[in-house]
Amino acid sequence: MTTISDQTTTLPADHPKVAFGKTGLLLVNLGTPDAPDTRSVRRYLKEFLSDRRVVEIPSIVWQPILRGIILNTRPRKSAEAYSLVWTEEGSPLAVHTRDQAHALQKRLGEGVMVDWAMRYGNPSVASRINRLKDAGCERILVAPLYPQFSGATTASVHDAVFDAVAAMRWHPALRFLPPYHDDDAYIAALKDSVEAGLASLDFEPDAIIASFHGMPQRTLELGDPYHCHCQKTARLLSEAMGRELTIAFQSRFGPAKWLEPATDTILESLPGQGKKNVAIFAPGFSSDCLETCEELAIRGEEQFTEAGGEKFAYIPCLNASEGSINMLETLIRREMSGWI
Ligand SMILES: C=CC1=C(C)c2cc3[nH]c(cc4nc(cc5[nH]c(cc1n2)c(C)c5CCC(=O)O)C(CCC(=O)O)=C4C)c(C)c3C=C
Ligand SMILES: [Fe+2]
Numbered sequence: 589m590t591t592i593s594d595q596t597t598t599l600p601a602d603h604p605k606v607a608f609g610k611t612g613l614l615l616v617n618l619g620t621p622d623a624p625d626t627r628s629v630r631r632y633l634k635e636f637l638s639d640r641r642v643v644e645i646p647s648i649v650w651q652p653i654l655r656g657i658i659l660n661t662r663p664r665k666s667a668e669a670y671s672l673v674w675t676e677e678g679s680p681l682a683v684h685t686r687d688q689a690h691a692l693q694k695r696l697g698e699g700v701m702v703d704w705a706m707r708y709g710n711p712s713v714a715s716r717i718n719r720l721k722d723a724g725c726e727r728i729l730v731a732p733l734y735p736q737f738s739g740a741t742t743a744s745v746h747d748a749v750f751d752a753v754a755a756m757r758w759h760p761a762l763r764f765l766p767p768y769h770d771d772d773a774y775i776a777a778l779k780d781s782v783e784a785g786l787a788s789l790d791f792e793p794d795a796i797i798a799s800f801h802g803m804p805q806r807t808l809e810l811g812d813p814y815h816c817h818c819q820k821t822a823r824l825l826s827e828a829m830g831r832e833l834t835i836a837f838q839s840r841f842g843p844a845k846w847l848e849p850a851t852d853t854i855l856e857s858l859p860g861q862g863k864k865n866v867a868i869f870a871p872g873f874s875s876d877c878l879e880t881c882e883e884l885a886i887r888g889e890e891q892f893t894e895a896g897g898e899k900f901a902y903i904p905c906l907n908a909s910e911g912s913i914n915m916l917e918t919l920i921r922r923e924m925s926g927w928i
């Protein structure tokens with residue numbers, strides 16, 4: 589009789605085929621359109637901005653605004669911005685996330701199957717969780733690539749994973765990478781990256797700005813830890829570097845009050861305070877993306893120089909640099925303890 593076997597038993601030949609015995613790692617980032625055109629951006633924004641974790645306004649009020657106004661105006665403007673930063677390989681966010689996954693696959697070896705997904709757009713979380721499970725991953729560590737926890741980002745990745753397994757009969761064991769905003773390995777990786785960036789400049793900045801993605805002020809009042817996590821990252825990094833950092837929050841969306849101070853306000857006010865040379869970096873983004881390549885590196889420089897600033901430098905995110913992969917490998921091996 590032909591048989592297939594697992595570690596303990598021999599199964600009859602007519603038993604359904606099952607793959608088993610593997611461990612998976614799924615990196616997840618926010619998501620990005622498939623192409624820098626209005627249609628693709630509209631599809632992506634519709635999914636993203638319909639997430640109740642992202643816009644916490646009752647659907648009955650929000651959906652008419654989203655569908656009637658925002659999806660008719662923003663996609664064209666955003667597509668223009670995306671086209672300024674799009675690379676031959678695709679959206680910077682997707683390219684860096686893919687490169688991080690490939691680098692981690694090399695570090696972790698054949699014992700771990702590494703894949704990556706996007707919370708909104710492609711490749712979807714469900715498609716990648718299913719792929720890992722079908723390939724025999726009985727254990728999966730999901731790593732939302734957000735150092736600072738927020739409901740809009742980290743918790744939303746958790747939701748997508750729970751939704752994916754809700755449709756499965758046989759669940760893999762799941763673990764989630766916790767926020768790492770105050771982890772020594774993360775602070776050290778940021779310190780090395782920012783110090784290397786500063787050392788490469790032909791000027792001494794009068795101010796160094798740590799720009800985090802913003803959130804509505806109300807989320808802080810409702811108990812979201814994001815603001816505190818950002819403050820702690822900036823404090824620990826400033827202490828490690830022995831230099832003052834100016835914290836700011838970028839990418840305001842909609843009319844509600846967002847966390848302050850706003851990055852654009854800071855950039856516009858510094859020249860008037862005699863601070864005419866700045867360096868800016870984005871410690872909350874694990875990869876460069878629209879918000880860093882266009883909003884900070886392009887528009888941020890314009891805002892600063894129009895306000896009388898002279899020298900401006902944008903220091904890139906950790907991306908798939910060696911320091912970044914060292915840090916992620918440390919965090920991931922720790923969370924996979926007992927599995928590998
Ligand atoms: C790093 C953490 C992020 C938090 C927190 C976050 C909250 C948040 N974002 C929006 C609205 C938009 N964000 C957009 C882009 C975007 N946001 C993040 C990360 C966080 N967002 C990233 C990495 C990106 C870049 C995506 C890319 O493709 O490169 C956009 C879309 C771009 C645009 O049209 O300008 C919007 C809109 C809200 C409302 C929010 C918190 C409630
Ligand atoms: Fe965002």
Ligand SMILES: [Fe+2]
Pocket residue numbers: 839878879883
């Ligand atoms: Fe933006």
